[in-house]
Amino acid sequence: MKKSKIAIISMISTCYFFIPLSVSAMNDEEQGAVLKQKSKLVEEDDINRQSQSFLSAEQEGFIGSAHLVKSGSKYHSEKLKKEVDLYICDNNIFNTIFPIVKYTEESSWPSDCVGQIQVTGGDTSASGTLISISYDESNKSITFKCVTALHVFASFDTKNGLSIRHNREFVLGRKEAPSNTNKVYNLGVSSIDKVLIQKEPRDLCIFEGNFKPSSRLFESSKTFYDQFKNNIPKIVESQEKGKIVASMYHYPFGIKSQRNNTGIADLDNKTHSMDSIYGSSGASIFNEKNEIFSIHTAHDAFDKTKIAIVKGMGATEEVPIVSSNLFELFSMKEYSDLIGGVNLYDNSQLTVEFKTKIGKAVENRLLK
Secondary structure: OOOOHHHHHHHHHHHHHHOOHHHHHOOHHHHHHHHHHHOOOOOEEOOOOOOOOOOOOOOOOEEOOOOOEEEEEEEEEOOOOEEEEEEEEOHHHHHHHOOEOEOOOOOOOOHHHEEEEEEOOOOEEEEEEEEEEEEEOOOOEEEEEEEEOHHHOEEEEOOOEEEEOOOEEEEEOOEEEOOEEEEEEOOEEEEOOEEEEOOOOOOOEEEEEEEEEOOOOOOOHHHHHHHHOOOOOOEOOOOOOOEEEEEEEEOHHHOOOOEEEEEEEEOOOOEEOOOOOOOOOOOEEEOOOOOEEEEEEEEOOEEEEEEEEEOOOOOOEEEEEEOOEEEEEOOHHHHHHHHOOEEOOOHHHOOHHHHHHHHHHHHHOOOO
């Protein structure tokens, strides 16, 4: 029988009092054992951003400077190689720009189907969305398909050529617990075994793997499957025109805490006004019917006279201030193209010519 979400939220809200102070001095494995024994529901500790290399100023950024604090001083930007106006973004400002999505008593669609891509057991990197699941009764296992941006798994530069990123996993529904801002939970973790891309690549991909639901929240894989099978986000059949209201669930700055932003998407120009930053890459963009119609990929032109400094999120980083962001359109047509496409993880399918096409797809997202 499925565990009651009301019971779960009650236990999450109270279980922190039973975690000993010595947990902070333990290693990750030991902490996990104590948390499992004492709370059985608290999934993870420490929502702060993992140590990781930040992308260059030309790749990610905020939208505008409405919530940022202008310092009144100039700053020599290492990324822009010149003096710029300095804006400050601390924890409170960050949480204003990127509103937190917390765990609720009832299932929350589509946010429960959004997760974070990370190096296996390590640094966080990007956002992705569950779009298909299937259950194998013979071995009691779940396989899934998720959509994200191709550049999450592939990068290109003129010196090193095409680089393909392996050793990744997907953490589903990673959100803050309702009554404790230092704790997060997730619905389960999966391997990433296959990355499908189009035969004429764009900055889109579908990744597949075997999903293991949290044993603390679900009694079995079948329990998870029964709860989710009819609640997977739908993909638009065909694209609208003009400007529409849109929303995005994502993991800005690689923080282990889901965020939700809303804004306007211009389908004709493939731009949107929702705030984003490193870690937002690959997030699905939803219309007012909660259908996926596009994937966030990069920012548009940015103001080279301003720079924001993000402080207090586990690191200090330079972030450009931009006017809009870019997306790739994603409908059932693109879905079909991806399913019938090429496996990025199968080197036998990657000719020299095709690798060049992949490189152009991930490089051109910044040149649109």
